[in-house]
Amino acid sequence: QVLLTFFWERTAGSLPADLQLQLLDENDQVAHAWQVPLIEDGFDASAWETGQRLRAQHLLRLPASLESGSYRLQLQEQVPLSELAVATPDRTFTSPESDTGTKIPFGEEAQLAGYTIARDGDQLTVELVWQALSEITTPYNVFVHLVDEQGTIIAQADGEPANWTRPTTGWASGEYIVDRHTLTLPPDGEPAELYLRVGLYNPADGQRLPTASGDTAELPFGQ
DSSP states (O other): OEEEEEEEEOOSSOOOSEEEEEEEOTTSOEEEEEEEESSSTTOOGGGOOTTOEEEEEEEEOOOTTOOSEEEEEEETTTEEEEEEEEOOOOOBOSOOOOSEEEEEEETTTEEEEEEEEEEETTEEEEEEEEEESSOOOSOOEEEEEEEOTTOOEEEEEEESHHHHTSOGGGOOTTOEEEEEEEEEOOTTOOOSOOEEEEEEEOTTTOOBOOBTTBSOEEEOOOO
């Protein structure tokens, strides 16, 4: 994401309702474009007095399809703003190995393509393999819950994928992402039957991506 801040001073003349921002690649081709409001959505321009200065901020999401390289940001096809150096992560479009392969869709954005579960003492490692089905505009978090027969959470992990290094807004369509979580089991022993539940949710409002069986994927767990 790129936070862009404008400082405007009102002069004479009419005001545009929206502005166009362009991202140009090294060949001066438009790699991406955004339409943003002059100040903010719903702004009453008639109340903006001559000489008055206002600040406008826009949070731009760079598309995940961008390649590494140098880019230039410009306003209204003529005003240069800034240069950006983009470094994309290493991507894989071949499914990594996992103990169990799956195809569990989460909405239309992603699917769980596989998982591996390993236990070492009181540490339970759950390695998930996600595949992006499209470019994702929402920064979803992953949760992994270890629950008993009554659905009580025994242990859990939560956060952006791959230990906060691969946010979903940076997933390219078709890409596979390895996402490892470590859960600490309770010291007093565990119930006889345990289950792993995995899901994706929007931390801004708690809304989970739907699955065919609700809003989680339940993974068999053998102790």
